[in-house]
Amino acid sequence: MLIFKNAILKPVMEELQEKGGNLLFVKDSGIYLMAEKGAYLDGHRLHIAYADDFDPRLPENEDWYENAGLEVGYDDFGESLGQDFWGTFITQVIHQGCDVFIEVSENQIQAGYIKP
Template sequence: MEEFIMIHFLASDLLPVISEARTRQCRIALVKDHGVYMLSEKGEMENGRRRVIAWAVECNPDTVPFDNWWERARAEFGGDDFVEYLDGDAAAFDRVIAEGADLQIEADAGYLYINAVATRS
């Protein structure tokens, strides 16, 4: 039986990203490189970096030890870095806004599964 590992994004972190993407009428990028995070495809820069970023709880290099976030990201998404573009108007993002739902993401060889879930306590 295959074990599923999930990555979570908190609604409070995602709201500014969703708002920026909808305001700029662009997609939301899910990125795996130095951690796992989401950001608006077109966003404001500050000191050469994107100003608005939502880190995955389990893969935030600022709060999780390197070996832990790196292994979690590799286990869920594989070893290669990537960017996957998501529709900023997707129903899951609507639930983040309307209900304060968090997002849960899991992946297999061909698909990303993105679900809005009750806020984690």
């Protein structure tokens, strides 16, 4: 199970609420969520929400790649998740401080929120 902490996910969800579009679930250099229509600063996304333990920029996550392979497979991907997916937990993230979890299986992606 992947956990996305509220402190880093909330800015992404606020971008979704403001600009619309899809939530992108990505595995390449780390595992993260970002708004399809998110803002850029100096050519880089301003808001990216890495899953706990899967941010390759942090030294404590040095084995993120092996763990990511076990969690979601070794191939890089980008899944576009529409409002029918992220709309089920946006209010809880923005207004209630909830974290989000995502579970990936061979056939589906499921998500929910965790109350603080």
